[in-house]
Amino acid sequence: MNAISLDATDCRILTVLQHEGRISNLDLAERISLSPSACLRRLRLLEEQGVIERYRACLNREVLGFELEAFVQVSMRNDHENWHERFAEALRDWPEVIGAFVVTGETHYLLRVLAHNLKHYSDFVLGRLYKAPGVMDIRSNIVLQTLKEDSGVPVSLVTSPKVQQPG
Known part of the structure; x- marks a missing residue:
């Protein structure tokens, strides 16, 4: 670097x-x-x-009709061949998923999902997410209130004169 x-x-x-x-x-x-x-x-x-x-x-979700936000933990069956690659490919086609992360802990993935309402969210989970290859378990956390949200980088914490650049 x-x-x-x-x-x-x-x-x-x-x-x-x-x-x-x-x-x-x-x-x-x-x-x-x-x-x-x-x-x-x-x-x-x-x-x-x-x-x-x-x-x-930055767009206003509510003005655009997205009333529901959820963080979804997804656990996979490891016995399916290429389970990670197949899941990663499938989620690229899901516009409801606005963030997808491989995480440590009891689950494999954490997804950030936007939906117009509970029916839209339910249709997404039952119609696509549960049907994705290798999905074993899904746990949803519906956002009730956002206390803080900032997609920026905390520049104030840059204390070193050197910042690592990928390369």
Whole structure:
């Protein structure tokens, strides 16, 4: 892995961008007390180094009709050939699954699922998830209230001048 040096200015740029991805370079430069040209150079370098992967919009789920969110633990039967690959391939075609993680513990996977309502969720679980190759057990946790949600990286915790870059 190659090391990337991030200074306090880089961290300020990243913090602002995580909250305001559409901010203009001029406004960003003013906010972090840099000239627009210096700010743009740093921004381009952060993009080239892979620190900034992409820009995206955050959508309001409820406005779009997604009233139910669930975290689903999935346990697999290990005796099925290529069970992991087959499950990973199947879940790519499920738009309801907005996050999928291989985890430690009693289950193999943790899925984050959005659905319009309980019927939509039930149809997804019974019609697709339970029918996926190798699925042995499913445990659902329906979200009642979100206390904190931030998909960003805690830039304030970057204490070392060196950050590891994949490579």
